[in-house]
Amino acid sequence: MWRFSLPARYRHLWVGSKRFAIFEACVIGIVSGLAAVLLKQGIGWLGGWRVQLSHQMPAWVVLPLIGLVGGVLSGWLIERLAPEAAGSGIPQVKAALANVPIALNLRVAIVKMFSVMIALGSGLALGRQGPTVQVGAALAGQLSQWLPTSPEYRRQLIAAGAAAGLAAGFNAPIAGVLFVVEEFLQDFSGLTLGTAILASFIGAVVSRLLGGQGLSLNPAMTDSVVNFSLQDVPFFLILGLLAGSLGAVFSQGLFVSLAFYRRVLRWRLPWKVGLAGLVSGLVVILLPDSFRDNTGLQEFVSMGSATLLFTLLAFAVKFLLTLIAYGAGAPGGLFAPALLLGAALGHVVGVAATLLELWVGMPLGVPAGVSAPTTYALAGMGAFFSAVTRGPITAIVIVFEITMDFNLVLPLMIGSVVAYLISDRVASGSIYTRLLAWNGIHLEKPMASAGPWSELTAADLMQRRVETLASSMTLEEAIQAFSRSHHRGFPVVDEGKLVGIVTQTDLADMSRRPAKAESVTLADIMTPQPVTVSPDDPLTQVLYLLNRFNLSRLPVTEGHKLVGIITRADIIRAEADQVNGGAKPFGPRPEPSYLVYQTRAPATGTGRLLVPLSNPETAPILLQLAAVIARERHYELECLQVISIPRSQSPAEAPVRTTKSRRLLKQAEQLGQRYDIPVHTQIRVAHDPAYAILETIKERHIDLILMGWKGSTSTPGRIFGNIVDTVIRQAACEVMLVKLQEPVRFNHWLIPIAGGPNAQEALRLLPALVKLGQESKVKVCQVFEQRPKAEELAHLHAVIADLETHLNCPVGVCPAWGNSVPEAVLQVAAQQNCDVIMLGASREGLLQQVIKGNIPEAITRDSRCSVILVRDAITTPTD
Incomplete structure (x- = not known):
């Protein structure tokens, strides 16, 4: 893959992440906004063509057929070109930001865009805003591969891309930032917020300008004035309660649908998505024409123009079709369906409140009656969104930015917070984290920890006493300094300020010397303004810079002051101490005994x-x-x-x-x-x-x-x-x-073998050890995956024959089989009434493999008899 590269003397211009934060955030915002506009226009064009064709030709043929063909084609694109593009894409972004190796690049972005266009344009009841999050994150991920970016800052760029994608999808820049902070990073650092805010702002601006809305902040969904009074509070509490309960049911329904497609309908992805499109088309032909346009249906319900019966029907149909489409793995998000379901639910509660007021015959409060159903519909959007995504802050801000009506903030807060509390009570945690866990990615599970490495900084490993040279030093003096030292490079310092670095390679590069060799100084051949790190930079940043620019040392600076230097040798030495099991690998070494x-x-x-x-x-x-x-x-x-x-x-x-x-x-x-x-x-x-x-x-x-x-x-x-x-x-x-296991006896021995050298070492110790028993008996065991055939026992019999020549006790064969070696060995030990199990294991078998739950430690932990573990001597290769 092509990567951007710069000469060594210009690298310092590209390394400081803050120096390029503005540039990269602008690029991410622009491309994310363009992608969101293209996605919206593509879905609108294809969906409009579908609706128009359904009026010109028999709808009972057109709608199911387009749904089937579009679903199959969308699923085929994902399956063949980018499996990471399935679903809404937000769980994949969350996993990538948690350092799970999931691809986020240009390929994923392109496949996601076209597959979403086809799927949603074909009538599947999902939204486009979730996919724009993955598209923005994937484009940012690709940018981080083209430009030199540290691993930690790459995460921040991906987060900024996700924020820009959501902001462009909803024309809501504040919500884009808050969603990333609330759902993805939980990081309020200046760099994270600054990059995400700028990318979100530019993404929303591009989306508004190219989407035809302009930069006006007038209400986008309603021209009516939202009103709110004290007597609305009980009804908004009821709305929050209903949204939280039904939102929790909806969330659980997603997992039921996923389980059905995975365990019952075991088809390939294209056929599953095609089936979802077919079912969606068949259901829609039985409903009024308004259901054929998903975007128009949401606006129709949220504006309060629909009847009560139509709203209830819209809620039920959208609820069911979204579960069918999402469970199939169709590319599409939950944001838009959640907003429509919330609008329908809010409208129903609003109508119920109005009917109750009419039934009582007087306003339910003073000075005015309950609010219009439109207010409840908009508040319901935030409440149901909060119940499904478990992001109440994002829900409040998204609906507020869509309507731009400050009077709606309090109803949104009441409904969204109550809905969040209710749904979180039913099943706590982010739905995206749970979706990842459903697919075997457990972000909450403690992963293999790097131990102290994860917390190390440059200050922990750097050398504080640094040999330096002056820029005015002549070439001859520099050569003498190198000859007297084992170092292959020196920082160049003038008046306490780091001005460059010089290496043996610089001394040997004749092209960098002036014409008059006798006047050459280090200022002429050194690398000015070298790549540096600060004492607080994590070890991951240090390793990235060393590898990215193929360096062997990095000066550590505070401002321009040199405070230390860190080399590859320092890191390797610390790593060797850690691998060798030193009790205090990064502190003072213990004194000799x-x-x-x-x-x-x-x-x-x-x-x-x-x-x-x-x-x-x-x-x-x-x-x-x-x-x-x-x-x-x-x-x-x-x-x-x-x-x-x-x-x-x-x-x-x-x-x-x-x-x-x-x-x-x-x-x-x-x-x-x-x-x-x-x-x-x-x-x-x-x-x-x-x-x-x-x-x-x-x-x-x-x-x-x-x-x-x-x-x-x-x-x-x-x-x-x-x-x-x-x-x-x-x-x-x-x-x-x-x-040792009480009572300690040495009569019956069990020797599991697998043919390795350490098993042979265990066998060599047997002649001495069996003399501890009064009536010693030895059983040699080998574990197979299934019942072994006669020819598979040849090695086992050869071991027995060799042992019989060295032991003065009975030796028997004891083959075993099963999926778990420890369980098979322990079962044999119990059946044979063994006193001792003797195992051979390498250094890695005793330690590194045991960490993964391997054989020696598992047998020793669960054994009811004594266990002896043997590791052969470690041979050191000679030069």
Whole structure:
């Protein structure tokens, strides 16, 4: 895709989002206004042709046929060219603004426009204003791809496009801004509001000028004067109650219709939309001619010209046909139907109020009677709109901007707020959020969090001590500065002000040097006014600029003052710390642990096994497991006790008592004598036990570490716990985790395998471990998706044959099948009465995959027997 590009020395003109906010908002407003006008004219032309043809030819043929053909064609365009264009489009915009990967580009905008023209022009009972929101957002999204724009500002541009689309669709610029803030962003920042306001204003102006209305603010829908008196209040409360209740029913009906098309009528989209068009045409031919023009029908009802019977019929028909069309996935919105339904409902309440006044025989209040039905119809529009969209502020402002009558504000507020409260009581939350959830997109669900990354700013990662050069420095001096430093670029600062940046590439670029080489200074070859970030800019902005302009460093400035620099290496280093499981990845590192006690056995072995001890209750079992492995492999046994202290104290100076720790380590020495293995012990004082363990692994050249684990953790962001997670990620040696389950027995073993290297490591440990049992039996299990055939068991039998040569106990085959590996393994363990499940898992299997609910953690969490997890040593490739 084509992208706009500029030379490096002009990039600074394009990066500051505020510098181009006005330009981009104007462009978005103009194109959104043009699109709205084109959409309105296209629907009007096609709809007018349809109505005219229905009078010239048999309506019972024309209306259903046009509905069917138009629906099929509209659905075909969406299915083949842009599936994202189905429906109203507002849920898709909401998802995109929540960083869900949904396309919003020129392709979506074009397909949306033409499909809506065809569908609504063919008679489907939906509105065009919702689609204009998606069209405006999609055009803004395309603009953000053509011009260099940060991810965060891209969201604001899309929001501005949505605001401009709604403003152009209703000729209501204020409502466009409020809808975006109320429904999409909940962001009142100056940049968001400023961009959205400007885009909405221009979109509405373009729509008014090209739509033939001009810039006059005269009432658009009624010439009558809206009146309001005290005796109207009870009736507006009743109107709000009815609108809220029926609006909630309407909202629930949308989901019933969607469920019917998805679960019962499992047709392709073109045929579903075609069916909706056919049904709409068949229903309309049974009704008065006024129902053939959807736009005219809304104006007719809201003006108060319709009879009571006609209004009730309009409400029922529009209610039903909208549900049919929307459930089919037809491109069209709910705004216009909601306004028409509200106008009809308000008109009915207004007529009822008038009849009651006539029946009583006198005004229901002083000095005047109830308002005209027109007032109730207009207030009903806002109330029903508020009940359906759950946006009372937008509802009030839209109807106010349509009528431009301030006397209507109070009735709108009463009806809209009451309707919102009632409908939200029935089913809380935005209908667009619920529609997304219906399609499997849960915006309320906590998504995979980046943890501390989501809150990082440039100030958190930048280097505050920065080496700088002066612009007056000669080329020779600059070359010497580069040769003395490992940096490949320097900020150029004069009198405390950042004036440029110079890199090794600039030094090597001969084309940028003046003719007289001896007079060259950094001012001649540096990049002036470089791309910068402020200390408060989020990490996403920093990463975007580094990648967008292929930079390796960014100066951090406050105004023109250089306060730091952030490089790719700084980000990679912080990321490595985070992935490696450091307890405080973005703060001060803990001090090295301090060795306060140690013993060394004279004998040596072929390797070393480390056992960190902390719980006196589980220590004897862990030591016994370690001892049998050490004896089998001829390893030395290294026992570690870590005493944790606060970070406010230095490990080398903190006073500690080692009596209990020595008593625990004494058990290890006695066990070593019993098993005839060399045992070394040590006690370390540390801020973080995990780092003390890692230091011991490195200093003592540990080959295998055996750790106990309680089976669960309550630490946010951790899988197994602070200490275990860190060791699994960073320890290069083999890792063995043991979760003990009372009563602890080692007789019946279950070994699930899948053919990986870590399963082989678990099998290599078996000869030593089975000696802990009195009558050990081993079952090797492999899980298949369905009952395996004989040839599929070949690998399993090969494993059994190999094990039988190394084990002095019975070994059996135990295949299992099912969709869930953890459930299948646990079921086998229960059936076989197993004491221990032994699993092999990679570092990713133990951590990264566990985050997604994978096998090792799931089995360990739900197992009723002891579990041993084994991870092989991490090999580091050589250069």
